[in-house]
Amino acid sequence: MKRLVTLSAAAIFAALLIDVLLDLPAAALDLRALLAEAMPASGVAHPVTAVLLNTRGYDTLLEIAVLLVALLGVVISSARTNLSSDPGRTPASHVAIDADPMVSALARLVTPLAVIFAIYVLWAGAHRPGGAFQAAAILAAALVLLHFARIVPACTAPSCRLRVAAVAGFAIFLVIAAIPLAGGALLQYPPAAAGLLILAIESGLTVSLALVLAGLFLLLADDAGGRQ
Amino acid sequence: MSGALLYAIAGVLLFAAGAAGVVLLDHLLRRVLAFNIMGSGACLVLVGLAQRNGIPDPVPQAMVLTGIVVAVAATGLALALIRRLHAQTGHADGKTEEERVKGETGAGCSLPASHSVAGRGDD
Amino acid sequence: MTERLAMLAPLALPLLILLPLAWAALAFVLGTGRGSRLAIAAAAVQLMLAFALASAVMDGGPLHHAAGGWGAPLGIDLVADGLAAAMLLLTQAVALPLFIFARGYFHQDGARPDAAGHHFWPLAGFLVAGMNALYLSEDIFNLYVTLELVGLAAVGLVASGGGAAQTAAALRYLFAALLGSGAYLLGVALLYGAFGSVSMATLTPLIAGASASAGAGASEVALIAALLMMAGLLMKSALFPFHFWLPPAHGGAPAPVSALLSALVVKASIYLVLRLWLGPLAPLLTPLAWLPTLLGTAAILWGSWRAIHAERLKLLVAYSTVAQLGYLFLALPLVGVGSTGASASAILTLQALAHGLGKAAMFAAAGIIIHATGRDRVDDVAGIAERLPLTLFTFALAGVSLMGLPPSGGFLAKWLLIDLAMARGHWPLVAVILAGGLLAAIYIFRVLRLAFLNLPEAVIEAEHHKARVVPRSAEWMAFTLAAASVLLGLFGGLPLLQLVDGVGAGEGVTSGVTSGLVPGLTSGAVVGAP
Numbered sequence: 001m002k003r004l005v006t007l008s009a010a011a012i013f014a015a016l017l018i019d020v021l022l023d024l025p026a027a028a029l030d031l032r033a034l035l036a037e038a039m040p041a042s043g044v045a046h047p048v049t050a051v052l053l054n055t056r057g058y059d060t061l062l063e064i065a066v067l068l069v070a071l072l073g074v075v076i077s078s079a080r081t082n083l084s085s086d087p088g089r090t091p092a093s094h095v096a097i098d099a100d101p102m103v104s105a106l107a108r109l110v111t112p113l114a115v116i117f118a119i120y121v122l123w124a125g126a127h128r129p130g131g132a133f134q135a136a137a138i139l140a141a142a143l144v145l146l147h148f149a150r151i152v153p154a155c156t157a158p159s160c161r162l163r164v165a166a167v168a169g170f171a172i173f174l175v176i177a178a179i180p181l182a183g184g185a186l187l188q189y190p191p192a193a194a195g196l197l198i199l200a201i202e203s204g205l206t207v208s209l210a211l212v213l214a215g216l217f218l219l220l221a222d223d224a225g226g227r228q
Numbered sequence: 229m230s231g232a233l234l235y236a237i238a239g240v241l242l243f244a245a246g247a248a249g250v251v252l253l254d255h256l257l258r259r260v261l262a263f264n265i266m267g268s269g270a271c272l273v274l275v276g277l278a279q280r281n282g283i284p285d286p287v288p289q290a291m292v293l294t295g296i297v298v299a300v301a302a303t304g305l306a307l308a309l310i311r312r313l314h315a316q317t318g319h320a321d322g323k324t325e326e327e328r329v330k331g332e333t334g335a336g337c338s339l340p341a342s343h344s345v346a347g348r349g350d351d
Numbered sequence: 352m353t354e355r356l357a358m359l360a361p362l363a364l365p366l367l368i369l370l371p372l373a374w375a376a377l378a379f380v381l382g383t384g385r386g387s388r389l390a391i392a393a394a395a396v397q398l399m400l401a402f403a404l405a406s407a408v409m410d411g412g413p414l415h416h417a418a419g420g421w422g423a424p425l426g427i428d429l430v431a432d433g434l435a436a437a438m439l440l441l442t443q444a445v446a447l448p449l450f451i452f453a454r455g456y457f458h459q460d461g462a463r464p465d466a467a468g469h470h471f472w473p474l475a476g477f478l479v480a481g482m483n484a485l486y487l488s489e490d491i492f493n494l495y496v497t498l499e500l501v502g503l504a505a506v507g508l509v510a511s512g513g514g515a516a517q518t519a520a521a522l523r524y525l526f527a528a529l530l531g532s533g534a535y536l537l538g539v540a541l542l543y544g545a546f547g548s549v550s551m552a553t554l555t556p557l558i559a560g561a562s563a564s565a566g567a568g569a570s571e572v573a574l575i576a577a578l579l580m581m582a583g584l585l586m587k588s589a590l591f592p593f594h595f596w597l598p599p600a601h602g603g604a605p606a607p608v609s610a611l612l613s614a615l616v617v618k619a620s621i622y623l624v625l626r627l628w629l630g631p632l633a634p635l636l637t638p639l640a641w642l643p644t645l646l647g648t649a650a651i652l653w654g655s656w657r658a659i660h661a662e663r664l665k666l667l668v669a670y671s672t673v674a675q676l677g678y679l680f681l682a683l684p685l686v687g688v689g690s691t692g693a694s695a696s697a698i699l700t701l702q703a704l705a706h707g708l709g710k711a712a713m714f715a716a717a718g719i720i721i722h723a724t725g726r727d728r729v730d731d732v733a734g735i736a737e738r739l740p741l742t743l744f745t746f747a748l749a750g751v752s753l754m755g756l757p758p759s760g761g762f763l764a765k766w767l768l769i770d771l772a773m774a775r776g777h778w779p780l781v782a783v784i785l786a787g788g789l790l791a792a793i794y795i796f797r798v799l800r801l802a803f804l805n806l807p808e809a810v811i812e813a814e815h816h817k818a819r820v821v822p823r824s825a826e827w828m829a830f831t832l833a834a835a836s837v838l839l840g841l842f843g844g845l846p847l848l849q850l851v852d853g854v855g856a857g858e859g860v861t862s863g864v865t866s867g868l869v870p871g872l873t874s875g876a877v878v879g880a881p
Contacts (some may be wrong), residue, residue, distance in 0.1 A: 006248050014244035017541075018237050020571045021277070027547030028557050028569075031287045034425045051290035058418040058427045062484060062496045063294045065372055066503060068379065069477045070301035073507035076470050077308035077518075133293060160382060167376045174376070178369050180420075186365040186429075188420035216304035220311060236544065243537055250530050256522065263529050270537040277544025288543060291492050295536065298499045302529055305503055309510055309522045316515035 043194025045127035052131065053198045057187045061177055064170045064205065071166065071212050071219075078156055078219045099150040107142075107149035114142035122206050126195065132202040136209030143214035147221060154221040166215065169208025173201050235276025243269030256310045256320045260303060267299045360407030363400040364416040364429045367439060367483040370397055375476025386472035387454040394450050397479070398443040405436040409850050416487075423550035429487040430552075433851040437700045438486045438622055444835070445614050445711050446479055448828040452715050453607035455825030456722070467511050467605040474511070475611065478504040482619050491539050491580075492549040494623060495532060502528035502587065505616050508608040509600045520599035527586055527596040531620075534583030541576035545569045555631040562634040570635075577632040584627075587620035590643065590680060591650035594673045598657070602669035606718020609665060613672045614711035618703050621679050625696060629686060640684040647680030648783045655790030659797065663727050664717050667794060668710070674787065675706045675753060678768070681780055685771050697851035698767045704847065705760030705839055709752035712833035716746040719821045719829065732798055734806035741826050743802050748833035750795035752840075755788045760839030 035047055035055070042050035052060055118135040125131030146152040158166065176197055180188040189197045242265055249262025271292045278285040314320040374393040378386025408414060413432040422428060431439070453475075457468030481500030488494050506528065510521035543549050546557045546569065561569040589597040597617070601609050624643075628636055654674030661667035679702060682695040719742045720735055721727040736743050752761035765784055772780040839847075 003252060006251050010244040010248040014240050017240050017572075017575055020568060020575060021233065021236055021240070021544075024277075024280075024545060024568045024572055026281065027278075027543075027545060028560075029424060029547035029553065031425060031547060032283070032285055035286060038421065038425060047286035048290050048293070051287050052293060055419055055421050055426050056287075056290060056294075056493075059291070059294050059493055059496055061372075062481075062493070062500055063297050065375075065477055065480065066298050066496065066500050067301045068376070069474065069500060069503045069507060070305045072379065072470050072474055072477075073305040073503065073510060074308040076507060076511050077305075077312040133297060157383075160380070163380050163382065167380050170376055171373075174369060174373055178365075181362060181365055185416060185420045186369070186418045188418075213300070216300075216308075220304070220308055239540075243533070247530065247533065250526060250533075259526060263526070263533065266530075266533045267536070270533055270540055273537060274540035274543060277540060278547075280544070288540075291543075291549075294492075294496060298496065302499065302503060302525070305506065306522070306525055306529075309506075309518055309525065312510075313515065313518045313522060316518060 041191040041194065043189060043191065043196075043198050044125075046125065046129070048129070049125050049131050049198070053201060054187075054189065054194065057177070061173055061187070064173060064209070067209065067212050068167070068170060071215055074216055074219045075157055099148065103145075104149040104151075107145045107151060110145060111142045114138050114145075118142075118206065118210075122202055125202060126199070132205040132209060135202075135206045136213060139206065139210035140213035140217070143210065144217050147214075147218060152218070154218045155215075156219070158215060158219075162211065162215075166208050166211045169201075169204035169206070172204035176201055232276065232282050233280045236273050236280060237276075239269045239272030239274075239276055241269070242266070242272060245269075254321050256306075256313070260306045260310070263306070264299060264303060267295065271295050357403065357407055357410075359400065360403045361414055361416065363404040363407075364414060364431055364487055365418070367397060367400055367404070367443075368429075368480055368487065370400075371476045371480035371483065375473045375480060378476055379473040383469040384457070384472075386476075387450070387458070390472050390476060391447070391450045391454065393476075394443065394447040394479075397483075398447050401436070401439045401443040404431055405440050405850055408433055408436040409846070412853075423490065424548040424553040427488065427490040427493050428550065428552070430489045431487055433853065434622070434626070434696060434700060435486045437704065437847055437850050438618065439483060441618070441704045441707050442479065442482050442486070442615055445707050445832065446475075446611075448831050449607055449610055449614075449711055449715070450475070452610075452825045452828040455822035455828070456605070456607055456718060467513055468607075470511055471508070471605075471607065474504050474507050478508065478611065478616070482615060485619050486622065489551045490549050491542065491551060491554070491627075495536050495539055498532050498535065498587065498620065498623070501616060501619055502532060505600075505612055508611070509604045511608065512604050514603075516599070517603045520596075520603045523596045524600040527593070531583040531586035534579045534586070536583075538576040538578075538580035538583065541572050541579070545572045545576070551627075551631050558631050559634045574635050577627075577635045580627060580632070581624065581636065584620045584624045585643070585646075588617055588624060589673060589676060590646050591653055591673065591677065592646070594650065594654070594676075597673055598666055598669040601672060601714075602663060602666040606665075606714055606721070609669070609718070610711040610714035613669065613714055614707040617672070617676060618707060621676065621703070625679075625699060628683060629696060637686075640686070643680040643683050644780070647677040650674060650677030650680070651783060651787040652790070655787060655794065658794040659790065661794075662729060664721060664729050664732065664798070665714070665727055667729060667798070668713050668717050671713075671753060671791065671794065672706075672710060674791065675710065678702050678706075678765070678784070678787065681783065682768060682771065685768075685775055685777065685780075693767050693771070693848045694852050695771060697848045698764055698771060700851050701760060701767070701839075701844060701847055702764035704843075705752050705764050705836055708832050708836035708839065709749040709759075709761060712745055712829050712836060713749040713753070715825070715829035715832065716742045716749065719826060720746075723821055729798060730801065733801045733804045735802045739821075739826070741830055742821075743799075745826070745830045745833045746802075747795075747799055748830075748837055750791075750799070752833070752836040754791040754795060755784075758840045759837040760844060761836070763840040763844045 038055060039050060042054045044050050118138040121130040122132060122135040143152055177187045246262045246266025246269055250259055250266060253259045253262055274288045275292050278288040310320050370393055374389050378389060408431055413430055416429040417426055418429060419426045453471060457471060478501060481497050481504060485494060485497040485501060488497055506521050506525045509524055510518055539549060546554055548554055558573050561573055586593045601613050651674045654670050658667045658670035661670055679699050682699055685695045720732055723739055724731050752759035755761045755765040769781050769784050
């Protein structure tokens with residue numbers, strides 16, 4: 001019964017909305033023109049990067065905070081699970097059998113390339129699709145691959161050094177956001193320095209986001225807590 | 229109707245399917261997947277509807293990037309919580325949460341005898 | 352001093368967001384259980400900033416801050432009007448005493464904090480930052496990000512309780528929050544598609560124009576978007592029948608977390624309902640105003656009923672939240688100015704403030720009682736009056752405000768609401784508000800009656816033996832919150848109404864209240880008014 005009601009409600013909703021969308025007139029406002037005017041002062045040549053880190057950079061600042069909150073939530077979950085299991089146990093990844101030699105070989109081959117590719121993607125973000133998030137995702141994927149090759153262990157709680165590195169990108173962003181308050185608005189870069197500041201923010205974010213994204217995985221990957 | 233509107237229509241369908249999944253599915257892992265489908269649907273509407281005249285609009289594209297990162301964060305948190313619930317109670321099935329919450333007042337983590345979904349909760 | 356504060360006010364908008372973000376990140380780096388002093392010091396500064404902001408808004412009207420210097424619709428604008436300033440003040444005013452309480456609560460045995468408090472400080476920092484950002488933002492997509500920041504931080508805090516029940520409650524909360532924010536996001540996507548902007552200031556005239564020209568496709572899309580956003584936000588606000596996730600989450604979390612969630616977090620999404628309903632979405636939603644009122648009525652009755660029958664003390668307080676939130680939805684059809692000159696949104700803000708302070712105090716008091724007795728059944732409060740007199744007094748004071756007895760802030764809010772309902776001829780609302788007060792009295796006196804029971808000497812001796820130490824600072828902070836909730840009715844109410852409505856709007860309130868206190872009321876003159 002619940003199934004039938006929910007499914008038909010979803011179907012009716014979709015049909016109704018699609019029907020309305022079919023004859024939706026053009027939007028009254030077009031931000032593309034406004035953005036095109038703002039591009040020369042934005043410090044980058046790629047419009048998506050300009051929106052992401054300049055005109056709507058404030059969104060991005062809060063979004064990094066959301067990622068850090070998720071990381072904290074995952075730390076809470078994994079730490080508490082492990083507390084309830086044997087405190088003296090060795091981490092699962094260490095007692096496990098050796099990694100597949102194919103995976104190890106692949107990891108050794110791919111990781112340096114991934115680092116180079118990530119740096120390229122980060123740099124490319126200024127004028128074509130790319131940027132900190134994509135670069136961070138590539139680095140995080142390399143870290144996960146290294147974990148499968150038993151080179152990077154899973155962790156239960158990030159060490160102090162890891163915490164500093166994970167927060168560093170956010171801290172740089174926060175400082176660069178706050179400095180313009182002295183004479184203007186939050187995140188209001190001087191147009192001449194905008195390109196450089198955005199590159200600084202993106203470089204910091206690449207490292208930190210890679211660690212956060214990999215951390216979300218590696219904290220979950222510590223399987224011993226999950227199977228008592 | 230322009231071809232670009234197809235993306236928005238697909239987005240609406242994905243959203244409706246995902247929302248129904250979040251409501252209907254019992255296993256929490258499936259619910260997380262359904263939520264991701266729902267979120268992707270909303271993002272597709274955001275991008276697809278804005279460029280229904282065929283010219284790409286960078287503003288919603290940047291917003292969708294933000295939305296994706298937020299969804300990754302939420303998914304990570306949900307998975308960690310599901311894994312912990314599984315470690316603590318032996319199941320990851322949302323169906324009996326009510327009984328579990330009522331039955332326990334926070335201290336213990338005993339297994340409700342009436343319930344077993346070992347085959348589905350594992351892996 | 353005041354001049355210097357006034358100069359600080361425009362900067363308070365970004366600083367109220369950046370400061371908590373900064374100390375939250377720092378607390379994260381410091382590691383498990385650390386950062387409490389940092390948080391308390393920062394919360395004190397934030398309270399000062401919120402005061403400066405509120406007084407500047409009261410004197411000079413709304414303040415704007417264009418993030419990035421672009422300005423809407425291309426950039427994101429921060430706006431502090433009276434409503435936002437009042438909510439910011441509430442957030443900081445509740446956060447500071449609660450943080451001092453939490454420090455005492457989590458660090459009972461000297462240096463080593465309770466396991467539940469290991470990650471409290473960074474999460475609380477991100478939570479406060481998210482709420483402050485939410486109150487200030489005027490961009491509906493940015494609001495989505497702030498909603499997620501608040502939601503995920505709250506889920507993390509619920510999960511920090513540690514037990515299986517808390518994990519289940521956190522998951523249920525998370526799925527409700529995600530379903531809610533997903534619906535909200537689709538609404539934002541549709542509005543952007545239909546109008547090409549996510550700025551409220553830009554959208555307001557566009558939506559009004561579209562709904563005026565009937566038959567246009569844009570107004571239908573906008574209506575669906577409005578309904579989606581409202582459904583999502585009501586889900587997050589735990590309005591009946593979407594309240595299912597609230598009692599386990601608020602009732603199961605550690606006491607400081609419950610207090611933060613019940614006093615502040617639910618208010619954030621309700622604030623957004625109010626802001627959108629009275630703002631850009633008004634032309635679409637005004638005909639539907641009876642719906643939230645109906646649901647609010649159901650919430651008051653159902654929440655009170657469950658609180659009366661709750662077996663666990665914190666669950667009782669949590670169901671009381673479900674009921675008290677109902678009041679915040681009653682006044683939507685009353686938009687406009689009542690006989691005393693206070694608008695519906697000003698009265699709602701007053702109710703939100705009174706409930707926020709009172710509920711924070713009540714959860715804190717319940718946490719102290721549970722900690723001292725080691726049990727959390729309502730029956731276990733028997734005889735607590737002798738052992739924790741201050742905490743019981745706190746509980747009673749907070750109850751006074753929740754029941755709406757004079758001179759508390761809860762009384763002032765409910766009295767003004769009744770007055771407004773009578774002015775508009777909405778008699779059923781008057782009955783609901785009065786019934787809600789009576790039901791609240793039943794569940795609060797249920798606890799108080801037990802607390803004053805005389806236990807046999809032997810039992811008291813045994814209990815004293817088991818009793819755990821609760822820091823005095825924690826007890827006093829809970830008391831401060833409760834006292835503030837009561838004093839709000841005496842001293843804070845009028846300035847608050849003026850803050851939300853603008854100077855001069857609350858002129859009639861003082862005379863209205865004093866005449867209202869006289870039995871027999873002045874209602875005869877009011878009833879006939881349109």
